[in-house]
Amino acid sequence: VWGELKRLEQQLSQNRAASGDLVSRLKLLEEKLTQPKAPLTTELKPRLLASATDSRVSYSAERLDLLSPKSSAERLVFSFPQTSSAVEVLLPAGASEVEAASRLDRALRKEHIQARLNELGKLELSVPDQHRRKLDEPVLLSGEGIRIPAGNPVPVQFKPKAGQLTQLGEGLDKGELRQEQQRLKRLLGEIEQSVRELKQFRQKMVKQLDRVKARSQNLQQEELEQLQGKLSTQLKEGGFMGTMSGLLAQANVSRQSVVALLT
Structure with missing residues (x-):
């Protein structure tokens, strides 16, 4: 990964656009090295140095509006068929996006799931790698309110968040050069730190x-x-x-x- 990113860094420093072939190579490299039994986590950290709780998989919830303030209180129930378990979340009327995310986080932690607002202000869920099936499989959502009317549970499929290399490639493909150069610099620094830690280990x-x-x-x-x-x-x-x-x-x-x- 470090070698591929160094070549990309040199290419961008010469004001050359990233080719579609390079973007594809980054994605394939990530898929190869971050599978459940592969050596790296989705954040490109060595699994050897990561504890079970450090290795987490993130999911986006963009298709489901769980944050915007509503005029009346709501009750949401997340059911997980994989473990036959469920959690309940109460969202007060007029609850802000920050408060809604906090309430979701407190409730879902019972299932080892964390909820937070990402850097774009969107809801993001994460779960330890060993519990990822809870979000890999459809979650049944029911409750009472505007977002989820009372009735039969609605199956919701959360989408795994793209890995660091995929995000880098997609950003370059969109022409977001400055932003992705910053990501590239950060990733190189983190990889070099991981190499030092592995040598010490x-x-x-x-x-x-x-x-x-x-x-x-x-x-x-x-x-x-x-x-x-x-x-x-x-x-x-x-x-x-x-x-x-x-x-x-x-x-x-x-x-x-x-x-x-x-x-």
């Missing part, structure tokens, strides 16, 4: 590996079982994806040594 692992080689030789069976239990818990919490396989591939140590190292 690897150095830390190598140092711990040297220490664990000695102590792992004297592990008792009971102690090993305790370490394995702690490791299992940590892996479920996220942030260690790929670490064990990576260490086993890079170092001539036993699986027991790696288990001890990661705890």
